[in-house]
Amino acid sequence: MPKGAPQPVLQRAMSIEVARITEAAAIAAARLRGRGNERDADRGAADAMHRELNKLAVRGRVVIGEGEREEVPALFIGEEVGLGEGPQVDVAVDPLEGTTLCAKAMPNALAVVAIAARGSLLNTPRIYMDKIAIGPGYEPGLVDLDLPPAENLRRLAKAKGVSVPDLTVCILDRARHAKLIDEVRGAGAAIRLISDGDIAGVIETAESAETGIDLYMGVGGAPEGVLAAAALRCIGGQMQGRLTPLSEEERRRARAMNITDFTRKYSVEDMASGDVIFAATGITNGSLLDGVKFSGERIETHTVIMRATTKTVRWLRTRHTAAKMQQRR
Numbered sequence: 001m002p003k004g005a006p007q008p009v010l011q012r013a014m015s016i017e018v019a020r021i022t023e024a025a026a027i028a029a030a031r032l033r034g035r036g037n038e039r040d041a042d043r044g045a046a047d048a049m050h051r052e053l054n055k056l057a058v059r060g061r062v063v064i065g066e067g068e069r070e071e072v073p074a075l076f077i078g079e080e081v082g083l084g085e086g087p088q089v090d091v092a093v094d095p096l097e098g099t100t101l102c103a104k105a106m107p108n109a110l111a112v113v114a115i116a117a118r119g120s121l122l123n124t125p126r127i128y129m130d131k132i133a134i135g136p137g138y139e140p141g142l143v144d145l146d147l148p149p150a151e152n153l154r155r156l157a158k159a160k161g162v163s164v165p166d167l168t169v170c171i172l173d174r175a176r177h178a179k180l181i182d183e184v185r186g187a188g189a190a191i192r193l194i195s196d197g198d199i200a201g202v203i204e205t206a207e208s209a210e211t212g213i214d215l216y217m218g219v220g221g222a223p224e225g226v227l228a229a230a231a232l233r234c235i236g237g238q239m240q241g242r243l244t245p246l247s248e249e250e251r252r253r254a255r256a257m258n259i260t261d262f263t264r265k266y267s268v269e270d271m272a273s274g275d276v277i278f279a280a281t282g283i284t285n286g287s288l289l290d291g292v293k294f295s296g297e298r299i300e301t302h303t304v305i306m307r308a309t310t311k312t313v314r315w316l317r318t319r320h321t322a323a324k325m326q327q328r329r
Contacts, residue, residue, distance in 0.1 A: 010087060010115065010275050015305045017056055018113055018279045019316055023301045025049040025095045025111035026281035027320070030292035033284060034105030041102045042066075045095035045111055045283075050074040050081070053091065058082035058115070063123040064092035064223040068253070077125065088118040092227050098197040101284055108197040108286035113279050114230035116308075120274035122226050122266060125253035129222035129241045131198070134215055135206040136236030145240045145265055149180060149217065150187040156215055164188045167214045170201040176246075177218050184217070199280070200288045202228035206237045211287055219244055229271035231278045234306030235313055241266045276308040297322045 028048035032041040046066055053060065053075075060082040066075040075081075075093055082089075091113070096102055098109035114121065132143050132152065138159050143152040150164075157164045165188040171177055173193040184191055192213060194201055198220040204211035216239075225241045232239055242265050245251045254260070281303040282289030290302040299320040306313050 021052040022281035038099040057086040090121040109283035116276040117274040122271040127250040129225040133239040233272040
């Protein structure tokens with residue numbers, strides 16, 4: 001580490017501890033994979049994640065959670081988690097990213113956690129966010145939320161040394177994106193529509209040569225935006241997000257957290273700064289991670305662990321015994 005650089009708040013060994021949190025949540029959700037019950041799968045994942053988080057030697061505060069205190073019993077925004085000893089940290093969670101994906105056994109359902117030094121993660125309610133993201137290696141500000149889609153595509157194509165028809169954009173398949181989809185296709189780019197799972201969609205831009213995704217665009221959840229920014233903080237890439245409440249209820253939630261400026265564009269560093277650890281475990285098979293595999297008394301998980309301070313990315317395949325996982329419950 002360069003002389004004079006701030007010392008990491010989080011210990012190296014914590015990466016594995018964080019992976020155990022997402023593994024437990026993924027296994028709990030995977031037990032209900034393909035059974036059409038979104039609520040129970042989400043609740044099971046949240047309970048498992050909450051239980052494992054409270055074994056972590058931190059003084060944690062949930063800044064991205066399952067909802068507000070009056071809405072959910074655990075992992076609510078502002079909840080104190082951890083053993084109450086060790087570093088003070090922000091905790092961002094999505095125990096089941098892609099509830100519909102899990103319920104239908106479709107690709108890219110994940111269990112996700114980001115942990116960072118206190119005050120490092122953007123604290124936002126469960127409202128919507130307009131997002132644009134590309135991978136690393138480009139000049140700052142290459143793409144911008146305030147530019148037309150065609151101009152962002154032209155800029156990115158020029159930077160890559162390709163033509164716009166060579167680009168593929170990931171967009172959530174929602175009615176609100178009809179105009180955006182028409183503009184992207186009108187510019188000549190291809191689109192990969194996804195039904196859910198925009199955290200994975202953003203992360204895939206960082207490995208475009210392998211995933212085929214060059215650009216992410218569109219309106220999705222703000223909590224998912226912060227978690228995606230935490231991942232890009234670790235592996236590199238550009239992202240802008242603008243909070244975009246789609247209802248008066250969402251505006252109320254924002255005002256309750258003293259958020260009133262809906263014109264501000266947040267960068268990766270605005271959403272996730274400092275020492276960050278990000279972990280995601282696959283629930284269903286996907287382009288990023290394999291899903292949980294059950295085989296008799298053995299359970300296999302596939303997890304990615306990233307850290308901003310060291311820029312390390314670890315891919316972890318783990319075998320668990322079913323009996324051991326039962327004991328941890």
